[in-house]
Amino acid sequence: MTANDDLWPFLPGRQSLRxxxxxxxxxVTDDGRQILDLAGGAIAVNIGHGRAEVARAMAxxxxxxxxxVPPWSTPSRETLVARLRRNWLPPSLTRAYFASGxxxxxxxxxxxxxxxxxxxxxxxxxxxxxxxLSYHGTTLATTGLGGHAARRIGLEAVLQDHPRAPTxxxxxxxxGVATDQLGRYYADAMAAVIDAEGPETxxxxxxxxxxxxxxxxxxxxDDYWPRIRxxxxxxxxxxxxxxxxxxxxxxxxxxACDHWDLAPDLLVAGKGLxxxxxxxxxxxxxxxxxxxxxxSGGEIMFxxxxxxxxxxxxxxxxxxxxxxxxxVARSAMLGDKLTNWLEEAFADxxxxxxxxxxxxxxxxxxxxxxxTLEPFPQNAGVTRRIVAAGLERGIYAYWGGTGTIRDxxxxxxxxxxxxxxxxxxVAILREAVDAAIASL
Ligand SMILES: Cc1ncc(COP(=O)(O)O)c(C=O)c1O
Numbered sequence: 001m002t003a004n005d006d007l008w009p010f011l012p013g014r015q016s017l018r019x020x021x022x023x024x025x026x027x028v029t030d031d032g033r034q035i036l037d038l039a040g041g042a043i044a045v046n047i048g049h050g051r052a053e054v055a056r057a058m059a060x061x062x063x064x065x066x067x068x069v070p071p072w073s074t075p076s077r078e079t080l081v082a083r084l085r086r087n088w089l090p091p092s093l094t095r096a097y098f099a100s101g102x103x104x105x106x107x108x109x110x111x112x113x114x115x116x117x118x119x120x121x122x123x124x125x126x127x128x129x130x131x132x133l134s135y136h137g138t139t140l141a142t143t144g145l146g147g148h149a150a151r152r153i154g155l156e157a158v159l160q161d162h163p164r165a166p167t168x169x170x171x172x173x174x175x176g177v178a179t180d181q182l183g184r185y186y187a188d189a190m191a192a193v194i195d196a197e198g199p200e201t202x203x204x205x206x207x208x209x210x211x212x213x214x215x216x217x218x219x220x221x222d223d224y225w226p227r228i229r230x231x232x233x234x235x236x237x238x239x240x241x242x243x244x245x246x247x248x249x250x251x252x253x254x255x256a257c258d259h260w261d262l263a264p265d266l267l268v269a270g271k272g273l274x275x276x277x278x279x280x281x282x283x284x285x286x287x288x289x290x291x292x293x294x295x296s297g298g299e300i301m302f303x304x305x306x307x308x309x310x311x312x313x314x315x316x317x318x319x320x321x322x323x324x325x326x327x328v329a330r331s332a333m334l335g336d337k338l339t340n341w342l343e344e345a346f347a348d349x350x351x352x353x354x355x356x357x358x359x360x361x362x363x364x365x366x367x368x369x370x371x372t373l374e375p376f377p378q379n380a381g382v383t384r385r386i387v388a389a390g391l392e393r394g395i396y397a398y399w400g401g402t403g404t405i406r407d408x409x410x411x412x413x414x415x416x417x418x419x420x421x422x423x424x425x426v427a428i429l430r431e432a433v434d435a436a437i438a439s440l
Contacts, residue, residue, distance in 0.1 A: 017391070022049035025417040027396065035391065038425045039398035043213065043245050043361065043412030044271035046331075047321045054277045054317045061313035068309070070098075070302035076312040083319055084284070088254055090263035093284040097300060098307035102244030102270030103137025105281030106206075109266045110141055112300060113204035113238045116289050119296035125236075127197055129190070129205045133167035133405060135214040136206065136242050145206060148214050150403035163197050165190040167211060168220035171354045171365065172373060172405075183221030191231055199235035204266075209256035210358070212245035213400040216365060216408035217357025225260040238265040238289065244281065245361065248272030249322055249415060252332030252359030259358075265289050275322075278314035279305075327415040334422060335359035338411065341426040349430075351437055360415060363400055366407040366433060375406055376440070382407040385436035386429075393435075395428045409433075 009016045018030040025048060027035040040046065047054070061076050068074055081096045099105040110128055117125040128145060135151065136142040143152060144159040147167070152159060168186040170179070177185045194202055209225060211218035232239045246256035247269035253259055255267065266289060270281035293300070305311075322328060335358055346352040346364055353367045366386070368376045376382045383399045386409050390397050400408035409429070413422060 024048045024050065025414045025421055034394060036395045036421055036425050036428075038390075038395050038411050038413045038417075038422075038429070040412050040414050041276055042271065043250070043398060043410065045276040045414045046249060046272045047275045047318055047325075047327065048414040048416035049276075051277075051321065054275075054314055054321070057313045057317040058278065058310045062310045065309045070304070070306040074307070074309050074312070076309045076316065077307045080312045080316040080319075083316055084282075087323060088248070088319065089267070089284050090255070090257065092263045092286045093267055094287055095285045095290050097283040097285070098312070099281040099283065099303045100279045100305045100308075100311075101137075101281045102242075102268065103139045103142050103281075104303055104306075105268045105270055105283045106136045106142045106242055106244065107139050108283050108300070109240045109242075109268050110145065110204070110206065112266060112283070112285065112289065112293070113206075113240060115293050115298055115300070116238065117203050119292040119298055122200075124201055125203050127202045128162055128240075129193055129197070129202060130162050130164045131167040131207050132164045133169065133211060133215040133218070133402060134164075134208060134242075135212060135402075136208075137244075146214070148402045150401075153403075163193050165193045165205075167207075167215055167218060168224055169215065169218055169405075170221070171356075179221075183223035183227060186220065186224055187227035187231065190228055194231065194235060194237070199237065202235065202237050204238040204240050205232055206240040206242060208242045208244075208246065209260070210246050210251055210361065212361070213363075213398055213408070213410045214402050215405065216363030216400040216410055217361045219356065219358060222260075225257070225262060229262050232265075240264055240266040240268065242268050244268055244270035245272075245412075248275075248319070249328035249331045250359055250361050250412065251357075252328070252335045254328060273318070274311060274315040275318040277318060278308070278311035280308065280311040280315055322415075325416075331359045331415045334415065334417070334419070335362065337419060338362055338422060338426070341423055342411075345426050345430040346433075349433070352433070357411075361410070361412050363408050363410045364429075364433070366409065366437075378403065378406060380440055382436060382440070383409060385439055386432050389432035389435040389439075390429060393428045393432055395425050395432070397429060397432075 130145040132147040241264035342355040398410040400410040
């Protein structure tokens with residue numbers, strides 16, 4: 001069941017599952033056990049595992065054109081960009097850059113924002129504001145920007161600090177602010193950070209429009225993003241949306257920004273772009289962001305494997321399948337059912353404070369005391385226990401939270417999962433939560 005310790009994992013003495021095949025929403029271990037993949041890996045697999053036509057598209061492309069230096073164009077990239085423009089991206093985002101994953105693409109977005117203002121003769125306008133609960137990737141720059149306490153441990157001495165605004169979090173919101181005032185409250189908090197830094201020094205605000213696993217599918221109040229968009233416009237600040245987890249249908253719309261009918265200046269995507277079939281991240285930008293850099297003779301340095309031909313072919317075929325099988329609508333439809341099943345399973349649970357999310361990005365937050373929202377002690381390792389109890393019972397759910405905010409369990413299954421599988425998964429999750437808490 002566990003890998004040979006001499007071979008894997010990277011850290012000695014740790015254990016890992018060994019998965020040898022996967023189909024649809026089911027993973028198979030080396031001893032033949034089936035695990036229902038309620039998290040699509042790292043919430044990446046959207047069209048399900050084992051789709052032969054994607055594998056074939058990649059193989060065909062690898063045979064036709066293995067690799068070229070990324071500044072050159074290739075047919076599979078052109079086809080992908082045309083599809084993205086035609087069917088997926090907000091119309092203002094016309095330019096596409098590809099990296100090997102979400103972290104690289106996010107870091108590229110940070111660089112582009114700074115390069116944009118330098119090219120316009122405003123080099124002092126170089127700060128990027130993040131948010132307190134967030135995750136943007138594993139490079140030093142994206143870790144420095146993100147607000148994921150656990151993933152910063154041991155790196156504090158070298159991380160560049162960024163200003164951060166509070167992330168809207170209704171369950172743990174401010175005392176004495178009415179629910180319908182929360183959007184204004186959190187937007188005002190962002191405005192206060194911008195003012196404190198000096199708008200003339202701020203290049204960008206970077207955020208997940210719906211927070212992924214770090215906050216556990218946190219949806220902000222309806223008026224929050226329109227207010228932040230207006231704030232950015234007012235101060236000539238670029239709005240960067242990290243849609244690495246939320247992009248390509250995960251929240252029941254093409255992108256999470258579609259829930260508010262607004263577009264960022266830069267949009268970053270990863271995971272769902274190729275549905276787990278290939279490592280590829282995308283950075284999409286408006287002409288207005290890039291024109292000053294081009295006019296000043298600047299460059300955007302490429303990653304060696306950026307826009308890799310086989311990865312572009314995989315992404316194009318995955319998006320084609322999402323379109324043909326109308327899987328974004330299915331994510332929304334299944335998401336509504338999932339919310340109901342989770343509510344039914346956990347509404348009366350003494351240790352579940354909230355069920356939240358939309359589409360097929362949802363989460364539960366487990367607490368020691370539901371009335372005070374007091375969490376279990378960190379060293380109790382409740383999230384780890386729940387995930388382990390789930391695996392023992394045949395489901396895989398994703399651990400969320402940042403350490404500070406914790407015991408959040410996320411669900412992000414393939415959009416092709418059947419209703420019966422999903423409903424069974426929720427029932428097993430309830431058993432896993434009970435077993436984990438009983439084991440404390
Ligand atoms: C919102 C968000 N941004 C960025 C990343 C980093 O992407 P990657 O792991 O592909 O580098 C992740 C990964 O979980 C993510 O969820």
